[in-house]
Amino acid sequence: MSVEILKEKYRSKVGEVVLGATSEQGGTRTNTVTLGGESTLPFLHFEGEVPNKPVVAMEVWDKRPDTWNQLFENYYGDVYDDPAEWAKKCVNEYGAEVITLRLQSADPETTDASPEECAENVKKVLQAVGVPLIVLGCGNNEKDNQVMPKVGEAAEGENLLLGVAEQENYKAITSACMAHGHNIIAQSPIDINICKQLNILILEMSQALANKIVIDPTVAALGYGIEYSYSIMERARLGALQGDKMLAMPTIGNIGMEVWKTKEANISEEEQPGWGELEERGLLWEASTAMVYLQSGINLLVMRHPRAVEITKSHIEDLMKDNSY
């Protein structure tokens, strides 16, 4: 019996965004990374194009992360105080395809580093590694609005991905990306309507950012409302394929940050014997969260645990194998 394979005909596809720039392109990256471009739902190679595989970025802070689980000492303890070395270790030893540098030192509540110092940290990391770079602020809007223009300027030509723009605070970072040719993260709080509106607001400010927006729909960790963000992402992706251009951007998820806040990734086996050994549980919590979002179409995963990164990358290789009939 020959089964007539059912293929969906979608009207449109996800846009492509390129991160990084090589020397020919005016930057200093050894390679660039392209996100998006799918013309079907995740990994249905039999009916559409999945031209670019999802990419795993690893998270680096520009100051010692006091809040990270103790177990990360084993991997990053020797490089915690040097973001350049830390980034290098992620790329060379742990296979990071992109580095996410979080400028936590800028936090006015703690070290309150100046915008110039932050820009300097970005440059150091750029010198240390050849992969494309994502730069995130410390989370304090006022301060980030001072830091991002400096970072954008200092790294002009590198085609960074800068974050984050939010509905109530997008102008400063949009200007910085516009002026210095960077990509922008548009973050919405698990809300598809705000997600769409923010893309419109950014594009109203600058059409030049048309192929430079990456959506951060905000990802919940496994067990913490993940199905809610999963469905939002699935709906947004279906919308994009059906022709909604304001949702047709690649997506990013801060998997590591969300997962390593959870009980499941932090409570020891002594406290919770029913849950088994902590480290494997934590890294699987992180990799499983990544796995879930891969099935809803995520393009860029920001992660922390080296083993979680390793098995996630291997899982992505498996998913990218052709399955056409």
Added chain:
Amino acid sequence: MIIIGERINGMFTDIKNAISNEDPAAVQEWAKKQKEGGARYLDINVGPGSANPKEAMKFLIEATQEVSDLPLCLDSTNYDVIEEGLKVCKNPAMINSVPAEPDKMDRVFSLAKEFDAEVIGLAKNQEGIPKDAESRMALAMELVATADAYGISADMLYIDPLVLPCNVAQDHGPEVFETLRQIKLVSDPPPKTVVGLSNISQGGIKNRELVNRTFAVMAMANGLDAAIADADDEELIAAVATARIILNMDIYCDSYIDVFKQQ
């Protein structure tokens, strides 16, 4: 619901003059303007009394295609004119239209198959336009079954239940809505549906635009997929965009009307 822009039609003086003077300016202006307004297809009609309708059709198509990549909806009761037009269309087009009459269906579905075109099928035959939904449905079924015999999938068909002016045929309104609902039961995938929107307000009806857009959103709620309409009517477009949101066809955002126009 998608809008098929109705304005490139020889019954309008500027298009009629464009044809006789072979001056594409007015045609191209309307092609662009209708797209900006929110049209997804452009209807092309040489109008009544054209001396050489085949040449006129080719002229309108070529003029339009120079400035727009929207698919075209070739509007004529003369199938030789449609055939000439299909030959010069760059993208798969739509044939407007065919009634449920065997010889005409044979001609049109053969053309559709050859040119990979969509077809508007009219719920009428030699005997005219039926009143009740059941009879309209029987004609819709005939169109679908005949297309199926030609290997044309039902989703390549747009069934037009045929709308009459609401002052002369008020009793047809509910029947049209009932037909729109039932058509989705005909096949899987079901055929699409289309109406000529302004027919509802022909013949000296007051508040024409209000009548048109009220009918449009009511028909949408009953499953209407497309309308041949005035894409320059901003209130209509806004009402359609809003109805699409309420029907969960597009994802809401504050600027949803602009998004609808741009897509």
Added chain:
Amino acid sequence: MGLTGLEIYKHLPKTNCKECGSPTCLAFAMALAGGKASLDQCPYVSEEAKEALDSAAAPPIKLVKIGTGDNVVEIGDETELFRHDKKFFHPTGIAVQIKDTDDVAKEAEKFDQLEFERVGLELVTDMVAVINDSGDGSKFKEAVETVASKTNKAMVLVSEDVDAMSQALEAVADRNPLVYAATEDNYEKMTELAKSKECPLGVKGKDLNHLAELSQKITDLGYKELVLDSGARETSQVIADMTQMRRQAIKKKFRPFGFPTIAFTSKESPQEEILQAGAYVSKYASIVSLKASEKQQLLPLVSWRLNLFTDPQKPIQVEAGLYAVGEVNENSPVYVTTNFSLTYFIVQGEVENSRIPSYILCIDTGGISVLTAYADNKFDGEIIAKKMKENDLESKVNHKKIVIPGGVAVLKGSLEDESGWEVMVGPREAAGIPKFAKENFA
């Protein structure tokens, strides 16, 4: 959805005899599709057509039950491709494998203890797959008996050897195990066996085409308690096959695929297996069978299954109670909010951001947000005061101050009266908590 007019029409005689009362067969077909006529009205419809139309009207995917009593696992009977369109109904069965060459008793005991408590819910691996790895029938039977004596969970018996399966079923047929698998080579006998014991039958094809053929042959033998396996073992191919089977069954009512499905992981490393299994849970597998057996490995998998199969129409709840954020002490601030999970997690995140260790008193409002719960009388002074007592707040902190959400500032008076505590009105939006905390508690 019922049959369409065109599908029905294809089965009608197309004679337009009018004896049914409709002017044409087309019109009659439409009347049937619209539920306004019944097939009996057509005197000339063939038996074959009747059967085809009847079976097309059945649910797109059959419900199949495996196991007995409280441990029965129900799979199939799904109607959606995306959970946001309605919901996914029957959670994937997670079947942990035990080989008949393992220390079966030990493994079975370990398996039976796999139960997790998370957010106040019991999560379990609900199935055990016993594999005839030895190729020996009596050894298989012995292993199956041992497993059956150690656990009441639903069983999958894995052997393509009809004799071995027959021996195993002698021991455990009354447990209603899944008999896996009928193949090209053994399907007649395996079907006969499963049918005689009234046990559900796994059907393993070589690819989708072959599976459809095999499934058709077995239903032609009169057995319909089936669970399908396309035979694919590579992650990407399994996802494609599962997607096709679900689509074909739901969108096309393609009968050979109108059954639940089973997938087997292929990864050697248990960690990679968990991701592979998780992807299969996401993309339509009704059962996933895997080797990983440690608690910390299975917990994320069963948690994802729980999350995916929740009803998107119902609010997601967290367990009510008193939560500590950070290293709390007797001076820590106390916030109160509802157990709508998004509300709670946002508040928790912002309290964390304030960097001041705090308590959050999470009130059971049936999973609705603060303002809705207030409007619904599920979040008022009396209820909050009662929960403060139940959670013994007085002994936890020494300050007798509690922060309520700014949106329900109106509760201040009644809560002060009910509890005797000082009530502080917090910010309207959770995002304001760090600033509020800094001004009041730093």
